Amino acid sequence: MIFTWQLFAQTVIAGVSIGVLYALMALGITFIYSIVRMINWAMGEFYMIGSYLQYLLVVYLFGPGLWYVALPLSALAVFLIGTVIEPILIKPMFGAAIERKDDYATVVTIALLLLLRNLATGLAGPYQRTPGSNLPTIMLGPLPQSGARFAAFVCGLAAIALFYLLLKKTWFGMALRAAAQSRLGVQTAGVDVLRLDQAAFGIGVALAGIAGALLAPVFFVFPTDGIVTTVKGFEIIVIGGLGSIPGALVGGILLGLVESLGAAFISSPYQNVYGFLLVLLILVIRPSGLFGERARLA
Amino acid sequence: MRRTIQALAALSLISAAGAPAYAAEPVVIGLEIPLSPPGDPAAGQLIRRGADLAVQYVNTVMKGVLGGRPIAVDVEDTQGRDEAGVAGYRRLVSEDHAVGVTGFFHSSVNIAVNEVAKELGVATIGTQTSAADITAKHYEVAFRTHAIDPIRVAAFIDFARKKGFKRISVVAETTDYGIGIANEMTKQNEEKNAGLTLQQITFDHATTDLTPQLLQVQAFKPDLVINVGVGQPLDLMIDQAATLGLLPKTPMLVSYDAPVRPQYWQLHPKDGAGIYFVAYYSPSQQLSPLGQWFAKAYQAKYGEPPVYSALNGFGDVAILAQAVDQAKSTDPKAVVKALETGTFKSWAATSVTFPAASGPYWHNWSPPLLILEYTAPNQSWRDAPVIITHTGTAS
Incomplete structure (x- = not known):
């Protein structure tokens, strides 16, 4: 392996940039x-739907120059798909008939x-495509970045910032945070928690859809x-902590850094292994993740 | 995924209406191809096209096998995964009673299947698998009609000599194919005293960001980068190398014939020109009567001339059908014997034999290996200049 400080700096930037995408x-x-x-x-399949929608909109409607017009439309479509799927597949989880909710959700x-x-x-065949x-x-x-990748990085x-503000600064965000703390509590305050679930599911899959749409020209589109x-x-x-937005950002960047530096300066074929080693390390020293809340024991 | 191409057999039956011999049960040939990722589904589809037309050829032109029995091809999707390939082979042999299994594209899958095949005794023919171990283990059931690692690497070294490249980065995925090529480069460089300075970088096939590896390549300052990725990593490497400025400054050689596929220019409209790539067939090459029939039928059915994956998929099914005829039996052992001792017609002008030769040349027939160059965007591979033509030997 070759080491120079410029190469090190380039690799760090590459790690941070892929980390934000992660x-x-x-x-x-x-x-x-x-x-x-x-x-x-x-979740990955909603990412996939977002990438295909972006591909279709860019190639057949807007052209690569108007990718930013296609982006919110792709996200909106994935949101709508999520809000249709949630009442059919996820909502029954909260019915009395389902005893083991986690198992139900997994299956x-x-x-x-x-x-x-x-x-x-x-529908689309197994081939790779790109919206261009x-x-x-x-x-x-010191690191050249493709325009599409840089756009994905910035967007x-x-x-992440907009989503953070939505949660922290709006009434809707407050309701979501309240539901996250206590579903029963928020119900007693008159909030329709099942409707909130539907919106949250839609927003969550739309975030995956945005990622898919943004990364479609970077990592290609395929099933x-x-x-x-x-x-x-x-x-x-696991690294950042379940339910933490800053945790997702820090966890993503850490993962990107560990993978990039490991691949560049330790051994390239183990690039994906370094991430799992980091996960194991976090599980040992802080099982709830860097920003996760520790469980309260009765 | 498992589908039977009975429809083609049935079509053949209809077209040969009035031939009562076709009422016989079809002789099944197994096709193990990648039809979904992480395999290379585009390759799988092309091989399947060839196999479909081989069924048509055998059932109409050859009038079936064993005096009139039609053939059918049963398809298994390997997904490029060893376990799926092995499970598919077991199903083809135990449930469908395939007389032979072909279509293999991923070396790792072919190697894994051969370990089971040597126990179950049904022949395998590697259609586009090049790792030496597929035939180097000298299993009775293992056959191949593709360029093996030593031949491919010998062509790379010839190419480097011709172009005057001295510093070469070999960026290979950690599959049997990738590691095989990378190690063979090192071996032949020493054995032939080629004087190349090699950088060997390997990466996991599932990796999506090759920037760290390519930064190392850039720091090495090579004259040539050999791209030994298969499927998505191959395309990611071209894209990401172009972003870093490696391409087009440093030439890149793609280790197999993926750039001949139509999707290549859709994925790399700007960066695809200047790439060198391996091909195993050129339209200027002479075809056998079988090959000519196939080229015509392929053009009529798909509206384009055939590429190598389809040609070899066609050839391998045709070879297995001829082996059944020569064996005068559907007994897998008799078919293996016939493959080892017989002479077969395929798409190439020369006949195909599978001699019990030494090393990886055991049961192996190799087409000539060409290195082409795209000199302009959106260029058809048929118009790409041939830089070198290498015969099917490692010398």
Whole structure:
């Protein structure tokens, strides 16, 4: 392995930039968990839907120059899909008939994952596609970044910041945070918690859809392009802490750094292993994650 | 995924109406191809096209096998995963009673399947798998009709010599294919005293960000980068190398024929020109009568000339059908014997044999290996200049 300080700086920047993209992938998972208290194993498939929608809108309607017009439309469509799916598949989880809610959520979302993935393969074929990008290459310090990747980096940071503000500064965000703390409590305050679940699920999958749309020209579009989202997303929420937005950002950046530096200066084939080692380390020293709340024991 | 191409057999039956011999049960040939990621589904689809037309050819032109029995191809999706490939092979052999299994594209899958095949005794023919171990283990059931690692690497070294490249980065995925190529480069560089300075970087096939690896490549300042990714990593490497400024400044050689596929220019409209790539067939090459029939039928059905994956998928199914005829039996052992001793017609002008030769050349027939260059955006691979033509040997 070659080491120079410039190479080190470039690798650090590469790690941070991919880390922000990872954080964007994890945001939806952590958000849905914090409100609905379920793990959505099909999150990667909503990322995939977002990437395909972006591809279709850019290639057949707007062209690469108007990718930013296609982006909110893709996210909106994924939001709507999420709000349609939630009452059918997720809402029954809160009925009295379902005793083991976690098991129910796992089975239902894994079934959804398989359905959506196979549907995409059937409809779009297994081939890789790209919406393309006209954005010029940009220097991020000493590291050249493709315009599409830089746009994803900036939009990712903006999406995380906006989402954070939505949660902290709005009435709706307050209701969501209240539901995250106590579903029963928020119900007694007159909030329709099941409607809140529907909105939270829609927002959560829309975040994955935004990630898919932003990264479509960077990592290509194909039926299983969301696998990375799911794997990295779960690594990040273990590192950063379930339900924490700053945790998702810090966890994503840490994961990106560890993978990039490890691949560049230790051994390249183990790039994905370094992330899992970090996960194990966090589990040993702080099982609730860096920003996660420790469970209160009675 | 498991589908039977009975429809084609049925079509053949209809077209040969009045031939009562076709009422016989079809002879099943297994096709193990990647139809979904993490495999290379585009390759799988092309091989399948070839196999479909081979069914048509055997059932109409050859009038079936064993005096009139039609053939059918049963398809299993390997997904490029060893376990899926092994499970598919077991199903093809135990449930469908396949007389032979072909179509393999991913070396790791072919190697894993061969370990089971040597127990179950049904022949495998590697259609586009090049790791030496597939035939180097000298299993009776293992056959191949593709360029093996030593031949491919010999062509790379010839190419480097011709172009005067001295510093070469080999960026390879950690599969049997990738590691095999990377190690063979080191070995032949020493054995042939080629005088190349090599940088070997390997990466996990599931990696999506190759920037750290490519930064190392850039720091090495190579004359040539050899891209030994398969499927998505291959395309990511081209994209990300272009972003870092490695491309087009430093030439890149793609280790197999992925750039001949139509999607190549859709994925790399700006950065695809200047790339060198391996091909195993050129339209200027002479075809056998079988190959000519196939080229015509393929053009008529798909509206484009065939590429190598389809040609070899066609050829391998045709070879298995001929082996059944030569064996005069559907007994897998007799088919294996026929493959080892017989001479077969395929798409290439030369006949195909599978001699019990030494090392990886055991049961192996190799097409010539070409290195082409895209000199302009959106160029058809048929118009890409041939930089070198390498015969099917490692010398």
